[in-house]
Amino acid sequence: MPYLKKDAPSPEPIDCKILTAALDLFVEKGYHMVSIHEVQKKADVSIGSIYRHFGGKEGIAKALYIHILNEVDELIDGVTKEFDSPIEQLEEIIKQLFEHTETHQQIISFIFHAKHTDFIPNEPLMCDALPFIKIREITAKAIENGSLKGTDTWVTTALIFGSAIRLIQLRLDGIIEKPLVNHVDTLMSSLWHGLKTDHTFSQTQEKLNSVAVL
Amino acid sequence: MPYLKKDAPSPEPIDCKILTAALDLFVEKGYHMVSIHEVQKKADVSIGSIYRHFGGKEGIAKALYIHILNEVDELIDGVTKEFDSPIEQLEEIIKQLFEHTETHQQIISFIFHAKHTDFIPNEPLMCDALPFIKIREITAKAIENGSLKGTDTWVTTALIFGSAIRLIQLRLDGIIEKPLVNHVDTLMSSLWHGLKTDHTFSQTQEKLNSVAVL
DNA sequence: GTCTATATCCAGATAGAC
DNA sequence: GTCTATCTGGATATAGAC
Numbered sequence: 001m002p003y004l005k006k007d008a009p010s011p012e013p014i015d016c017k018i019l020t021a022a023l024d025l026f027v028e029k030g031y032h033m034v035s036i037h038e039v040q041k042k043a044d045v046s047i048g049s050i051y052r053h054f055g056g057k058e059g060i061a062k063a064l065y066i067h068i069l070n071e072v073d074e075l076i077d078g079v080t081k082e083f084d085s086p087i088e089q090l091e092e093i094i095k096q097l098f099e100h101t102e103t104h105q106q107i108i109s110f111i112f113h114a115k116h117t118d119f120i121p122n123e124p125l126m127c128d129a130l131p132f133i134k135i136r137e138i139t140a141k142a143i144e145n146g147s148l149k150g151t152d153t154w155v156t157t158a159l160i161f162g163s164a165i166r167l168i169q170l171r172l173d174g175i176i177e178k179p180l181v182n183h184v185d186t187l188m189s190s191l192w193h194g195l196k197t198d199h200t201f202s203q204t205q206e207k208l209n210s211v212a213v214l
Numbered sequence: 215m216p217y218l219k220k221d222a223p224s225p226e227p228i229d230c231k232i233l234t235a236a237l238d239l240f241v242e243k244g245y246h247m248v249s250i251h252e253v254q255k256k257a258d259v260s261i262g263s264i265y266r267h268f269g270g271k272e273g274i275a276k277a278l279y280i281h282i283l284n285e286v287d288e289l290i291d292g293v294t295k296e297f298d299s300p301i302e303q304l305e306e307i308i309k310q311l312f313e314h315t316e317t318h319q320q321i322i323s324f325i326f327h328a329k330h331t332d333f334i335p336n337e338p339l340m341c342d343a344l345p346f347i348k349i350r351e352i353t354a355k356a357i358e359n360g361s362l363k364g365t366d367t368w369v370t371t372a373l374i375f376g377s378a379i380r381l382i383q384l385r386l387d388g389i390i391e392k393p394l395v396n397h398v399d400t401l402m403s404s405l406w407h408g409l410k411t412d413h414t415f416s417q418t419q420e421k422l423n424s425v426a427v428l
Numbered sequence: 429g430t431c432t433a434t435a436t437c438c439a440g441a442t443a444g445a446c
Numbered sequence: 447g448t449c450t451a452t453c454t455g456g457a458t459a460t461a462g463a464c
Contacts, residue, residue: 030329030332033332035456035458036457036459037457046430047431047458048432048460049429049430049431051459053429057457057458115244115332117244118244118245118246118247125389127384150400154384154390155381155390155397159380159400159401159404162376162378162380162381163377166375166379167369167373167376170341173341175339175368183366186364186369186373187369190408192408193407193408194403194404194405194406194407195404195408249439250440251439251440260450261442262447262448262449263448265441266447270441271439271440
């Protein structure tokens with residue numbers, strides 16, 4: 001998940017400058033507290049350019065939103081290619097999100113700490129966007145193949161990612177002081193303890209050579 | 215948790231009218247998309263009155279915020295009086311929040327589905343408000359008396375309420391179709407399965423006459 | 429395509445009568 | 447304490463030169 005394609009050959013660096021500036025400002029002050037002039041100033045371009053490229057403030061937000069969802073999508077795809085079992089995939093996704101919370105704060109903040117419907121109406125809810133559909137499909141597979149309990153994919157996914165996202169938010173707010181990597185084991189152990197089927201769970205436990213639970 | 219004190223003898227019904235109208239509009243359109251004139255119109259009072267009582271739009275939001283936090287605080291107090299063990303208290307708080315998601319949608323939405331820092335800056339984060347401090351104190355007690363695993367109160371509380379809040383949000387968005395009461399058992403069972411100490415957990419299981427887990 | 433200068437609009441806030 | 451009429455600032459958006 002490169003940071004706004006800065007690693008890419010960037011055929012159109014102007015868009016990137018504007019999007020980067022906007023992301024910074026939106027995250028810092030909130031979309032509605034940022035004027036288009038501020039973006040213009042920070043990106044060091046003219047108002048005219050912004051309107052030419054994005055058609056206005058909402059256009060910037062929309063482009064940013066789509067762009068960042070693409071980055072997340074790439075993250076998901078990377079993980080699913082690297083790991084085979086749905087459980088491992090879910091775990092790795094959370095781990096990588098935790099890492100990105102440290103290294104790509106702005107992006108994570110924009111995704112998990114903003115209320116998009118407040119400034120991009122008429123856009124489908126974020127949980128209906130491609131990467132999040134893919135996440136639920138992974139959960140569904142885990143339920144199907146009998147490694148996770150549960151019947152409702154939405155609910156099970158909410159149980160897993162609700163905790164993770166809340167931790168991310170607390171970390172972004174500076175309330176959790178250490179990087180979330182320090183808490184990933186606690187999180188995953190309680191999650192799997194509560195959600196894995198007994199069969200799968202005891203398998204994992206054996207693998208870990210841990211003492212039996214009961 | 216009476217709905218904006220409508221049950222109370224209401225010595226000053228005007229404030230209530232304004233706050234109720236504002237709550238409706240803020241939840242529906244988002245704070246920044248609501249003009250003070252809309253509130254004025256919906257509450258059927260004059261601009262002057264609003265400025266007299268609240269000093270402006272942000273004043274309304276602040277008053278609403280404080281008012282609603284008070285309601286939540288009363289909910290917490292009610293629960294702690296009714297139940298003795300921290301575990302039961304946490305469970306009951308979640309149950310009541312789920313019920314309120316159906317019966318007091320606006321209030322729950324305002325608390326759990328808005329980004330307050332976007333419109334009430336300089337206010338301490340919501341998780342530092344009294345009712346949420348109390349919730350963490352309950353968690354802390356549960357850890358102390360050995361019924362919950364975990365060392366960090368923030369993290370354990372995030373694990374518990376992260377999932378619950380995510381479910382609430384999905385319900386408010388209409389994505390989860392049935393009232394959350396239908397999912398409360400699933401939630402609590404995975405949570406406690408993952409977070410209760412083995413000792414406490416097996417005790418509960420015995421009480422429930424359920425078959426042994428392993 | 430990029431820029432500056434300008435137009436338009438409307439939200440937030442105030443003044444002052446009643 | 448409540449109201450209406452009014453002011454003002456600033457944000458979005460446009461026009462038109464380069």
